[in-house]
Amino acid sequence: MSLVFYILSALTVAGGLAAMLLKNMVHCVLALTVAFAGLALLFLNLDAQFAGFAQILVYIGAVAILVVFAILLTRGSETPQEGIFSRTWQAGLAASAAVFAVLGWAVLHSMSQLPHETAMPDVNVRQIGQSLVGRYVLPLEIVAVLLTVALIGAVIIAMQEKEEPK
Amino acid sequence: MTPLTGYLLVAALLFSIGLAGALTRRNAILVLIGIELMLNAANLNLIAFWRYGPHPEALTGMMFAIFSIAVAAAEAAVGLGLVIQIHRHAKTTDLDQMNRMKG
Amino acid sequence: MLEAISSTPQLAASPIAEILWLIPAVPIVAAGLSALLKQSSRKLSATLAIGSIGFSLLLSLVAFTHVLNDWMAGVTTREIVNLTWIRSGASNVDLGWVLDPLSAVMLVMVSFVGLLILIYSVGYMKHDENFTRFFCFMSLFAGAMLGVVIANSLLLLFMCWEIVGLTSYLLIGFWYQRPSAAAAAKKAFLTTRIGDVFFLLGIVWLFAQTGTLLFYNNGAGSLESESLSLLLAQPAALGLTAAGAIGLLIFAGAAGKSGQLPLHVWLPDAMEGPTPVSALIHAATMVAAGVYLIARVYPLMQAGALDGGTTTALTVVTWVGAATAVFAALIAVAQNDIKRILAYSTISQLGYMMAGLGLGGVAVGIFHLITHAFFKALLFLGAGSVIHGCHEEQNVRRMGGLKSDMPLTFLTYAIGMLALCGFPLLSGFWSKDGILDAAQHWSVAKAPFYMLIFGALLTAFYMTRQVVYVFFGHWRGGKPALESPVVLTAPLGILAFFAMVLGFIGTPAWPWFRAFLNGGTAELDLNALLEPELLILMSVSTAVVLLGIILAWRLYGDRSTRPTAPDALEKAVPLAWGWLSNKFYVDEFYSATVIAFYAWWARVTDWLDRRVCGGVVTGVAWLFSMGARLNRFLDTNVVDGGFDKGCEELTVGGGLLSRVQNGRVQTYLRILALAVVVLAAILIWSSWT
Numbered sequence: 001m002s003l004v005f006y007i008l009s010a011l012t013v014a015g016g017l018a019a020m021l022l023k024n025m026v027h028c029v030l031a032l033t034v035a036f037a038g039l040a041l042l043f044l045n046l047d048a049q050f051a052g053f054a055q056i057l058v059y060i061g062a063v064a065i066l067v068v069f070a071i072l073l074t075r076g077s078e079t080p081q082e083g084i085f086s087r088t089w090q091a092g093l094a095a096s097a098a099v100f101a102v103l104g105w106a107v108l109h110s111m112s113q114l115p116h117e118t119a120m121p122d123v124n125v126r127q128i129g130q131s132l133v134g135r136y137v138l139p140l141e142i143v144a145v146l147l148t149v150a151l152i153g154a155v156i157i158a159m160q161e162k163e164e165p166k
Numbered sequence: 167m168t169p170l171t172g173y174l175l176v177a178a179l180l181f182s183i184g185l186a187g188a189l190t191r192r193n194a195i196l197v198l199i200g201i202e203l204m205l206n207a208a209n210l211n212l213i214a215f216w217r218y219g220p221h222p223e224a225l226t227g228m229m230f231a232i233f234s235i236a237v238a239a240a241e242a243a244v245g246l247g248l249v250i251q252i253h254r255h256a257k258t259t260d261l262d263q264m265n266r267m268k269g
Numbered sequence: 270m271l272e273a274i275s276s277t278p279q280l281a282a283s284p285i286a287e288i289l290w291l292i293p294a295v296p297i298v299a300a301g302l303s304a305l306l307k308q309s310s311r312k313l314s315a316t317l318a319i320g321s322i323g324f325s326l327l328l329s330l331v332a333f334t335h336v337l338n339d340w341m342a343g344v345t346t347r348e349i350v351n352l353t354w355i356r357s358g359a360s361n362v363d364l365g366w367v368l369d370p371l372s373a374v375m376l377v378m379v380s381f382v383g384l385l386i387l388i389y390s391v392g393y394m395k396h397d398e399n400f401t402r403f404f405c406f407m408s409l410f411a412g413a414m415l416g417v418v419i420a421n422s423l424l425l426l427f428m429c430w431e432i433v434g435l436t437s438y439l440l441i442g443f444w445y446q447r448p449s450a451a452a453a454a455k456k457a458f459l460t461t462r463i464g465d466v467f468f469l470l471g472i473v474w475l476f477a478q479t480g481t482l483l484f485y486n487n488g489a490g491s492l493e494s495e496s497l498s499l500l501l502a503q504p505a506a507l508g509l510t511a512a513g514a515i516g517l518l519i520f521a522g523a524a525g526k527s528g529q530l531p532l533h534v535w536l537p538d539a540m541e542g543p544t545p546v547s548a549l550i551h552a553a554t555m556v557a558a559g560v561y562l563i564a565r566v567y568p569l570m571q572a573g574a575l576d577g578g579t580t581t582a583l584t585v586v587t588w589v590g591a592a593t594a595v596f597a598a599l600i601a602v603a604q605n606d607i608k609r610i611l612a613y614s615t616i617s618q619l620g621y622m623m624a625g626l627g628l629g630g631v632a633v634g635i636f637h638l639i640t641h642a643f644f645k646a647l648l649f650l651g652a653g654s655v656i657h658g659c660h661e662e663q664n665v666r667r668m669g670g671l672k673s674d675m676p677l678t679f680l681t682y683a684i685g686m687l688a689l690c691g692f693p694l695l696s697g698f699w700s701k702d703g704i705l706d707a708a709q710h711w712s713v714a715k716a717p718f719y720m721l722i723f724g725a726l727l728t729a730f731y732m733t734r735q736v737v738y739v740f741f742g743h744w745r746g747g748k749p750a751l752e753s754p755v756v757l758t759a760p761l762g763i764l765a766f767f768a769m770v771l772g773f774i775g776t777p778a779w780p781w782f783r784a785f786l787n788g789g790t791a792e793l794d795l796n797a798l799l800e801p802e803l804l805i806l807m808s809v810s811t812a813v814v815l816l817g818i819i820l821a822w823r824l825y826g827d828r829s830t831r832p833t834a835p836d837a838l839e840k841a842v843p844l845a846w847g848w849l850s851n852k853f854y855v856d857e858f859y860s861a862t863v864i865a866f867y868a869w870w871a872r873v874t875d876w877l878d879r880r881v882c883g884g885v886v887t888g889v890a891w892l893f894s895m896g897a898r899l900n901r902f903l904d905t906n907v908v909d910g911g912f913d914k915g916c917e918e919l920t921v922g923g924g925l926l927s928r929v930q931n932g933r934v935q936t937y938l939r940i941l942a943l944a945v946v947v948l949a950a951i952l953i954w955s956s957w958t
Contacts, residue, residue, distance in 0.1 A: 002169075005169065005172060005173075009172070009176045012176065012180065013176065013179055013180065013183070016180050016183045016184065016203050017183055019187065019199055019200075019203065020183055020184070020186060020187030020191065020196070020199075020200065020203075021187075025193065025195065025196070028196060028199060029199070032199055032202065032203070035180075035203065035206070036206065039206050039209070039210060042173075042176075042210060042213075043210075043213055046173070046213050046214060046216075046217045047217060048213045048216065048217065048227075048228050048231070050228065050232070051209075051213055051228050051231050051232060051235075054232055054235055055206075055209075055235060058235050058236070058239050059202075059206070059235065059238075059239075062239055063202060063238070063239055063242050066242060066243060066246055067195060067198070067199060067202075067242070067246065069246075070195055070198075070246040070249060070250060071195055073250050073253070074195065074249065074250060074253040074259050075253075082192075082260075082262075083192070084191060084192055084193070085190050085191060085192065086190055086191070086192050086261065086262050087262060089189075089190035091189075092186060092188075092189025092190040093186055093189070093190060095185070095189055096182050096183075096185040096186035096189055097182070097186075099181070099182055099185055100178060100179065100181070100182035103178040103181065103182070104175065104178055107171060107174045107175055107178060108171070108175075111167070111168065111171050121217070121222035121223055122223075123222075123223075123225065123228070127225065128225060128228070128229075131225050131229060132229070135229075136229050136233075139229075139233055143233055143236045143237065146236075146237065146240055147236065147239075147240050149240075150240035150241070150243050150244050151240075151243070153244055153247070154243040154244045154246075154247035155247075157244065157247040157248055157250075157251050158246075158247035158248075158250045158251055160254075
């Protein structure tokens with residue numbers, strides 16, 4: 001457990017917490033971006049360079065911007081009257097605490113069965129490309145269709161309704 | 167504590183934080199942010215298991231994570247489009263007020 | 270001088286015997302066709318009836334000549350044709366017909382007299398609107414009576430007997446709108462029914478004992494020696510054998526049909542029917558059916574008799590016949606309705622016939638039956654002519670002097686009356702003397718002889734009284750009387766002729782009739798008439814007849830009392846007159862006892878039916894209605910109520926459950942998260958154990 005790991009994980013967790021706790025929506029998004037960046041660095045730490053860069057490109061570069069656009073379009077930057085948390089937030093907190101308990105317990109309990117550190121894999125982009133169009137061609141194509149559909153769907157859903165002549 | 171365990175714990179923590187936000191915040195967009203966080207935590211799990219599991223040369227974990235990123239992006243787009251449309255109709259994104267589907 | 274029908278051997282059926290069934294069948298078919306005709310087709314119905322009975326007469330004459338030829342060749346005919354009607358294992362039920370001298374003679378008599386009466390009816394019923402119905406019923410009657418005569422099976426005889434009874438009912442009640450006619454028809458039917466019950470018992474008993482109801486069947490019939498010995502061996506109650514008991518039961522049926530003493534009450538009332546009906550049915554044929562029945566089953570009646578002796582059954586027949594003869598003759602003396610006098614006369618003569626059968630055998634009784642048929646039909650048709658000529662008047666007190674107004678009717682009527690009384694040389698003289706002769710030689714008692722002599726005296730007396738009232742003196746009625754048309758007087762003439770000459774076939778000088786029936790030869794032997802015993806008897810009976818005529822002439826002759834004045838005899842012996850004119854109060858006696866009991870019993874059963882049976886039915890209905898009410902209660906409250914309550918609860922529960930869906934996404938997500946936790950917990954726990 002190296003120091004880098006601790007710092008990076010602290011950063012990520014802090015970003016996540018901030019994203020969930022801040023009042024201003026845009027601040028939340030920025031915190032989220034920090035969490036995304038932390039995760040990307042963690043990926044790099046895990047020798048998953050392609051995943052890490054993909055994370056930066058997609059998440060930070062697209063998803064976060066998308067969320068900001070959504071916030072701006074829905075006037076989310078205005079503070080709500082009754083507070084930012086729902087009336088029954090205790091139930092939600094309890095549910096998520098239970099989930100964390102179970103997950104944590106599972107991880108810790110199976111510690112002995114988990115594999116140990118292995119040698120660093122030699123991964124290059126060429127291999128990734130080849131496996132994409134080789135072994136994982138089907139998921140690739142499906143994801144392509146999915147993205148097309150999502151694109152069209154999002155446009156249609158968010159489109160302004162035309163005034164139908166009655 | 168092996169490195170893997172550490173990564174897994176972090177992922178679990180991130181997941182719970184995302185879940186807590188999704189379950190407690192009023193604004194619909196924040197629920198979606200929470201969901202993004204949960205997905206990212208899952209990705210971290212995948213990459214960690216890829217790195218410390220058998221056969222990392224098969225690239226299974228990384229591929230899974232990449233596809234997950236792609237799907238998450240698509241889902242975020244659609245979800246936010248829905249939130250925008252709902253905002254147009256209900257003039258609000260407050261989830262506590264959206265109970266028209268009640269029984 | 271008791272004789273029996275000798276056990277003649279059965280011959281093979283000749284062609285006429287094969288088609289003998291046509292004789293009753295054709296009139297019955299004519300009746301059926303006539304029933305389909307409209308009221309207006311009178312000529313057609315009369316033609317059908319007269320044509321069918323004419324055809325039957327033709328065939329009967331053919332049959333008679335066949336039997337006659339056989340007799341002249343010295344053979345006594347008995348030709349049988351039998352058919353099996355119901356097959357039931359060992360004992361079948363057979364029907365059949367027989368052609369022998371007895372049935373041949375009866376066939377000719379019935380069809381001839383029937384034909385004459387039907388021709389008479391064409392004129393008599395001309396003004397009646399139910400002309401067609403009359404002829405339909407008359408043909409039916411003729412067919413059924415002919416069926417009785419040729420039946421070889423007691424069952425077939427009984428069936429035709431019942432049809433005869435039915436047509437008698439229909440014809441007595443022909444003018445059914447008259448309540449008296451309807452009541453008379455009912456009385457006739459019920460009284461003969463009582464006799465028929467005993468008859469049926471006799472039939473059933475005979476069938477049970479002998480296994481067959483055929484009279485003759487190649488040795489296996491119930492009147493043949495095998496069955497008779499079987500019946501004689503079987504004892505019944507009161508010292509009788511089965512043969513005697515069955516004979517008495519059958520006689521009970523004959524007594525009902527032929528108006529013997531206790532069951533005679535229907536015959537006078539039957540005069541409500543039209544006169545041709547009275548002539549055919551209640552004088553010549555139907556009432557003779559009872560006599561014929563006894564003659565037909567004579568071997569049974571006579572079974573067990575020792576030579577020269579008699580059986581209990583025949584003794585009973587004799588006594589009943591003699592008593593009836595005297596009883597009815599007494600009542601006839603005091604009657605004022607022209608037809609009623611003749612009705613009682615018929616009952617009296619039927620008594621003579623029965624007594625003749627019991628005393629002297631088949632030939633004696635049947636001879637009187639044949640001669641009686643002719644002169645009684647003559648008398649009735651003559652009475653009809655008188656009634657028609659006097660414009661429907663029937664009371665003799667309001668007639669008179671018709672000797673000059675209706676000469677033809679008077680002449681024929683006088684011949685008939687003399688024949689009935691037994692005036693010498695007419696047919697009635699020979700037949701009645703045959704009976705008196707047999708009575709004189711009866712081994713059991715002499716009383717029937719004296720009773721029959723007294724009866725002859727009374728017969729002469731009342732007939733003379735009637736003739737004097739109707740034809741002599743001067744007219745006491747309303748409109749003057751007219752002679753009847755030729756269609757009415759021609760049959761009278763024919764019947765008068767036969768009333769005169771028919772007797773000659775049975776005189777002691779030439780006993781052709783007895784020889785014909787019993788099988789034997791008959792020679793003309795005038796010396797037989799001069800036998801001292803016979804001469805004494807003939808002179809005694811002649812004297813009795815003349816005495817009766819003179820007595821009546823002295824009392825009534827040429828005096829012409831007013832209709833409302835009391836009768837001469839009434840003035841003489843008022844008490845006896847009261848009894849006689851009220852018919853010995855027999856009807857009143859029956860009404861007080863039998864009918865009263867019957868009415869009471871009817872009320873009892875009505876009460877039972879209404880209260881008990883009706884009560885049961887009402888109770889069951891009440892039970893069902895209670896059940897229905899319970900059902901409705903259960904249905905409304907338990908089933909419906911329960912169902913409605915259940916649905917209500919379901920709605921409430923649904924309402925409660927629906928609160929789970931509060932429409933808020935975050936609630937659902939929380940539950941989802943908890944569910945995941947629970948699942949995980951289960952998985953972990955199961956992997957532990």
